[in-house]
Amino acid sequence: MTFELNLLATPQAVPELRHHLRAHDFEVGLCVTELLTNVIDHLGHGTPVTVRVTGTAHGHTRVEVTDPDPRALPILLPAADTAESGRGLTLVDHLSQRWGVDQGADRKTVWCELAEPGQPDISGSKISHL
Template sequence: MLTSLEFRLLATAKAAPELRHRLRDHGHDVRLCATELLTNVIDHLGEGTPVTVRVIGTAAEHGRVRVEVTDPAPDSPPVLRSAAGWEESGRGLALVDALAERWGVDVGPDRKTVWCELVGDGRADGRPVSGAARPTAPARGR
């Protein structure tokens, strides 16, 4: 059974802890990936950028949870880089890359969606993810 949660919000520093709270029933890795992708929008597009965050759970069928963050900047793709030990930022996408089985970017004419897929049910307590069913597009690997 495909289930999903969707949140429309403005990318602000206050939004990250609120998002973690909304995802409190999901596992640590899901919460971390969602907030790292949100933080990338804040850092690279600016405070107040409208975003849509989706967490799509398919644990019963495929053993995966997909996290998506959509923003209105198709011309600003994320870049995976290695931050030097002394740098204070630049590790968000590296964390996503380390935690996720795969991740990628889908670009449309007026938006981009950065997504990642995690193995497992994504919940801290192992219960199925709840929400409205929504079909997903085929994923592209990294």
């Protein structure tokens, strides 16, 4: 099942997006929400994005969020125990088999791949920047 939606990154878009993804696993919705929230926090309210959820040849679910700024790259940083924010990418890293960034001249896509329920976790590096 492939899902694609073009929208503006706003706090109001988050629950609407979750509603569209209700047929997917909770982890898929959580990763999409975190990646969309990163766009809102780091690029600004109203940034146009494309959200995609697709299957892979390996039986994983791939989540992608594409935005128009190829320069603002996500960085996985440790969050302090008392921090009220900054855990989104850590959560994506923990839930996903792997994640990364595909850069173009005028866009970037932050993506992650999640195993289907019951599939074993894969080993190796999780971060892939292309």
